[in-house]
Amino acid sequence: GAVVSQHPSRVICKSGTSVKIECRSLDFQATTMFWYRQFPKKSLMLMATSNEGSKATYEQGVEKDKFLINHASLTLSTLTVTSAHPEDSSFYICSASLIMNTEAFFGQGTRLTVV
């Protein structure tokens, strides 16, 4: 299957700093990628849809100024957690599909810990 690579896999940052997470589709072009957040022992919640060349679409309740998404190319989307706080600590996962009705492939996830 297609490969989606996410980096870094783990990051620890100080409160108030910003952290950037990258999501790359390695062997296909993805006009749309998705960012999810997973709380401990909970399922994945869609945060936003990242569209190449245009603004991201955020889900209700997700602060777009806090979670900045950039989809600069057909193979790269980035999520920047700005002015991170301990409550932002979570597992963040991205995904991409070739086209609408095909499998969704997920990155390995990023464990963010804000201290």
Add this chain to the structure above:
Amino acid sequence: KQEVTQIPAALSVPEGENLVLNCSFTDSAIYNLQWFRQDPGKGLTSLLLIQSSQREQTSGRLNASLDKSSGRSTLYIAASQPGDSATYLCAVRWNFNKFYFGSGTKLNVKP
């Protein structure tokens, strides 16, 4: 409201047993449904994808069925092994921008 529910939340079985994981969804007008496996602290591994026009998909010891009219999907695992221990997630796509996940079933297969 579109929701995905998985039961049971946790399941512990001895090695060799056949088992069934359940997924239910509220709106039958789905595009597709996908089963994933998640190991602790890891990302998601796709297991099976069922399109809305399909009734089942099989891969090795795994078989997933889909009954849209009743809003249900099941994941059948034959001859379970300790290596099958993980959390299994069911995800339903109602449109391209929405992929709703169930809360998962945590499976433990005891040697």
